[in-house]
Amino acid sequence: MDANIRIAGEAGQGVQSAGELLTSAFHDMGLHVFSTQSYMSRIRGGVNSYDIRISDEELHSGREDCDVLAALTAESFATEKKNVARGGLVALDGAAGPDALSLDMTAAAKEAGGARMVNSVAAGIVFALLGYDIEPLAKAIGKAMSKKGEETVGANIEAARRGVALAAGHEGLVKAPVPGERRGELYSGSEAVGLGAATAGVKVVCSYPMTPSTGALTYLASVADRYRIVVEQAEDEICAANLICGAAYAGATAMTTTSGGGFALMAEGLSLAGMLELPIVIMLSQRPGPATGLPTRTGQEDLLFAVHAGHGEFPKIIYAPGTIGQAYEMTRRAFESAHKFQTPAIVMTDQFLTDAKKNIPELPGALDPVDAHIETAPGADYVRYAVTESGVSPRALPGGEAFVVCASDEHTPDGHLTEDLTARKAMQEKRMRKAALAAAEAMPPEFYPEPDETVLLCWGSTYGPCREAVDILRAKGRKVCMAHFAQVWPVWAGAGGALEGRRVVSVEGNSTAQFALLLRQCGAVSRFDSILRYDGLPFTGAEIARRFKS
Amino acid sequence: MSGTAKLKETAWCPGCGNFNILKSLDAAIDTAGLDRKRLVMVSGIGQAAKCPHYTDANVFNGLHGRALPAATGIKIANRSLTVIVASGDGDMYGEGGNHLLNAMRRNIGVKAFVHNNQVYGLTKGQASPTSEPGFVTKIQTKGVVLEPLNPLALGVAENCSFVARSSSVMPEHLTAMMAEAIKADGFALLDILQPCVSFNKINTAKWYKERCKELPADYDPSDREAAFAAALKWGDEIPVGIIYRGTRRSFEDMTTALAGEPLRAFSG
Numbered sequence: 001m002d003a004n005i006r007i008a009g010e011a012g013q014g015v016q017s018a019g020e021l022l023t024s025a026f027h028d029m030g031l032h033v034f035s036t037q038s039y040m041s042r043i044r045g046g047v048n049s050y051d052i053r054i055s056d057e058e059l060h061s062g063r064e065d066c067d068v069l070a071a072l073t074a075e076s077f078a079t080e081k082k083n084v085a086r087g088g089l090v091a092l093d094g095a096a097g098p099d100a101l102s103l104d105m106t107a108a109a110k111e112a113g114g115a116r117m118v119n120s121v122a123a124g125i126v127f128a129l130l131g132y133d134i135e136p137l138a139k140a141i142g143k144a145m146s147k148k149g150e151e152t153v154g155a156n157i158e159a160a161r162r163g164v165a166l167a168a169g170h171e172g173l174v175k176a177p178v179p180g181e182r183r184g185e186l187y188s189g190s191e192a193v194g195l196g197a198a199t200a201g202v203k204v205v206c207s208y209p210m211t212p213s214t215g216a217l218t219y220l221a222s223v224a225d226r227y228r229i230v231v232e233q234a235e236d237e238i239c240a241a242n243l244i245c246g247a248a249y250a251g252a253t254a255m256t257t258t259s260g261g262g263f264a265l266m267a268e269g270l271s272l273a274g275m276l277e278l279p280i281v282i283m284l285s286q287r288p289g290p291a292t293g294l295p296t297r298t299g300q301e302d303l304l305f306a307v308h309a310g311h312g313e314f315p316k317i318i319y320a321p322g323t324i325g326q327a328y329e330m331t332r333r334a335f336e337s338a339h340k341f342q343t344p345a346i347v348m349t350d351q352f353l354t355d356a357k358k359n360i361p362e363l364p365g366a367l368d369p370v371d372a373h374i375e376t377a378p379g380a381d382y383v384r385y386a387v388t389e390s391g392v393s394p395r396a397l398p399g400g401e402a403f404v405v406c407a408s409d410e411h412t413p414d415g416h417l418t419e420d421l422t423a424r425k426a427m428q429e430k431r432m433r434k435a436a437l438a439a440a441e442a443m444p445p446e447f448y449p450e451p452d453e454t455v456l457l458c459w460g461s462t463y464g465p466c467r468e469a470v471d472i473l474r475a476k477g478r479k480v481c482m483a484h485f486a487q488v489w490p491v492w493a494g495a496g497g498a499l500e501g502r503r504v505v506s507v508e509g510n511s512t513a514q515f516a517l518l519l520r521q522c523g524a525v526s527r528f529d530s531i532l533r534y535d536g537l538p539f540t541g542a543e544i545a546r547r548f549k550s
Numbered sequence: 551m552s553g554t555a556k557l558k559e560t561a562w563c564p565g566c567g568n569f570n571i572l573k574s575l576d577a578a579i580d581t582a583g584l585d586r587k588r589l590v591m592v593s594g595i596g597q598a599a600k601c602p603h604y605t606d607a608n609v610f611n612g613l614h615g616r617a618l619p620a621a622t623g624i625k626i627a628n629r630s631l632t633v634i635v636a637s638g639d640g641d642m643y644g645e646g647g648n649h650l651l652n653a654m655r656r657n658i659g660v661k662a663f664v665h666n667n668q669v670y671g672l673t674k675g676q677a678s679p680t681s682e683p684g685f686v687t688k689i690q691t692k693g694v695v696l697e698p699l700n701p702l703a704l705g706v707a708e709n710c711s712f713v714a715r716s717s718s719v720m721p722e723h724l725t726a727m728m729a730e731a732i733k734a735d736g737f738a739l740l741d742i743l744q745p746c747v748s749f750n751k752i753n754t755a756k757w758y759k760e761r762c763k764e765l766p767a768d769y770d771p772s773d774r775e776a777a778f779a780a781a782l783k784w785g786d787e788i789p790v791g792i793i794y795r796g797t798r799r800s801f802e803d804m805t806t807a808l809a810g811e812p813l814r815a816f817s818g
């Protein structure tokens with residue numbers, strides 16, 4: 001049993017804070033929650049919405065339709081009314097709408113102390129329509145607003161109560177899941193990436209703000225004192241990429257966060273990290289392009305760009321977490337791999353995953369640094385780029401007994417620049433041996449529930465929607481499974497074998513099925529069908545199931 | 551010292567000003583009493599940017615224009631290291647101009663020595679941000695029309711910790727300026743006028759020798775207005791010396807996370 005609640009209004013009305021209040025209240029009540037945001041690239045006006053899906057079972061994605069729509073403006077009502085599920089209810093602020101309960105939320109908010117609290121009134125109405133007692137909401141308001149003072153908390157609780165009163169006579173009209181025990185903790189994708197980085201021992205974070213990557217940066221800044229991290233806003237992404245290269249050279253675990261346009265500016269720095277063999281980590285949170293594209297929407301359009309980013313040839317490792325829990329794990333793993341192979345690693349997320357919130361088992365918050373693989377006692381004959389069988393050279397840090405020399409020009413093992421073409425060849429082969437090593441350790445995909453005749457192939461944030469689609473299709477007797485890749489580069493060598501003889505349907509948030517193309521390039525698939533979405537919104541399980549053709 | 555020794559053979563043209571700069575740098579490192587194991591020489595790309603390879607020190611020779619971000623990252627990771635940038639005018643004032651502005655704003659404890667030959671040497675003689683109006687090249691065939699960048703005035707405007715000028719034609723003065731820059735707290739910019747015998751036939755050694763004049767003994771580098779006036783002076787007389795000393799605290803001192811032990815994973 002699940003219900004989807006949508007709060008819609010214009011930017012500046014507190015749609016997001018109402019959504020967060022409800023999310024936290026529902027979670028505290030012991031419901032499973034999955035919330036997603038859809039907002040415009042503006043600070044005021046437009047139509048923004050916040051969905052909170054609740055259930056008595058674990059959730060993996062959002063829904064397109066909703067059971068309760070709380071519309072704070074006529075415009076948001078006009079946009080969203082078609083998405084109300086059969087049996088659903090609409091609460092509209094103010095004047096009468098033909099298919100809506102017209103409840104004067106603004107007036108109620110004013111009575112409680114100010115029109116700004118219309119979002120708390122809406123939250124109260126939602127609770128009433130679902131037939132839930134308002135206490136958990138009052139508690140959530142207290143928790144979220146404690147810093148603003150008792151008066152604000154009291155006024156917002158009053159606003160919520162007035163919302164309940166407004167909904168009198170309609171209590172419990174929407175079927176709602178029965179709360180159970182409080183399960184796990186709530187995290188957004190941004191927080192999970194940030195916490196993964198902080199616990200992995202990141203010490204230098206340097207970024208230029210860009211939606212949707214800014215959430216992770218903000219989170220890291222908020223925990224900087226706790227984990228002793230320098231979070232520095234760069235003058236541009238070129239600075240960010242080069243600054244973390246410098247920091248990594250001198251021994252600090254370093255990362256940057258960005259989105260497509262910023263990542264494009266980092267391409268030269270990425271190549272530098274490949275050449276200098278520096279362990280840097282980049283979180284690339286995708287949004288639709290090209291160019292500035294849709295700044296606040298979601299997409300998976302940068303896969304092939306990331307795989308090929310940076311001039312020249314060098315090893316690179318790319319993870320694409322599918323869930324909020326994986327966002328934490330894959331970020332940690334990116335730091336591990338970057339240090340192990342002394343090369344850049346990228347964590348690809350997107351607006352959907354970074355902004356989504358879900359209750360998951362509590363993530364370990366204790367500092368648990370990854371192995372930095374540092375040579376602490378370089379000998380008398382130490383050189384930074386010793387040609388080794390594995391391709392990995394012992395990495396010492398400047399300030400110790402041996403000089404550490406590196407050059408973005410081709411170099412001899414001692415790090416000094418060279419135009420000796422034999423030395424060049426040996427050095428290129430040394431670097432690329434690390435690519436082979438990284439490929440041998442690539443992660444296999446997760447099959448859900450188990451390999452079957454048809455495979456929904458996916459990567460990154462499409463995990464949840466695909467998984468729900470598989471459940472829906474299997475319930476109808478279809479022999480469909482999911483194969484989700486949380487590491488997209490290097491591609492796991494067993495991919496071809498695992499997919500052989502199965503029909504592959506690639507489900508991706510782009511218009512060209514980039515991952516399937518990549519697998520074809522690797523020889524892992526030959527033919528495939530695809531279900532693609534590139535309107536800037538995330539997939540839902542129901543949508544994939546509907547679009548699936550046997 | 552172990553393993554990695556400096557490159558013995560330079561890639562510079564005979565008669566190039568870079569040789570004197572390198573000599574002064576070595577002398578200044580010793581004058582300032584630096585432990586070379588704890589010194590990192592950082593550069594971008596260009597003829598000047600090869601300089602770190604010819605020093606006995608740790609070397610980070612990064613990308614064209616990006617020496618300062620890398621140097622900033624190094625200083626943040628381990629503030630106990632001395633971090634000196636030695637790179638060209640094209641690298642530091644052209645490709646990396648925004649980073650220069652922001653290194654000044656950050657007041658990060660990095661010492662930037664700019665080998666300013668008023669031309670792009672490595673790429674064979676195109677105009678640089680400090681080329682004089684009218685300077686003819688194979689690209690600027692009718693002469694440069696852009697107003698030259700004034701890095702010193704920028705440094706004064708940004709209240710930079712240390713702003714100075716010297717030249718490779720006056721090696722002792724240059725050594726002294728470098729040593730002062732190394733000692734200064736916060737960001738230091740030292741603009742070093744340098745002849746390029748191959749591609750700049752206007753601003754020659756003779757040209758610099760005739761014009762470079764030390765600031766008077768009673769010049770007060772803490773007087774910002776006087777510093778602006780000195781920074782703007784260019785032509786028959788070019789002032790050399792410490793133009794300006796700001797009083798801002800360094801980025802390292804203002805950043806909570808940088809108090810105490812270096813940030814780097816391994817301390818030894």
Ligand SMILES: Cc1ncc(C[n+]2csc(CCOP(=O)(O)OP(=O)(O)O)c2C)c(N)n1
Pocket residue numbers: 595596597598599614637638639640641642665667669670671672673678
């Ligand atoms: C991104 C990038 N653009 C262009 C170049 C080519 N390039 C190398 S050095 C240089 C200019 C060098 O001028 P300057 O910094 O003044 O150094 P100089 O050789 O005069 O000492 C240019 C344009 C490059 N290496 N990288």
Ligand code: SF4
Pocket residue numbers: 561562563565566567568597598667671672745746747748749
């Ligand atoms: S090109 Fe000019 S700056 Fe470069 S080494 Fe030759 S003389 Fe010196």
Ligand SMILES: [Mg+2]
Pocket residue numbers: 596638639640665666667668669670671678
């Ligand atoms: Mg030059």
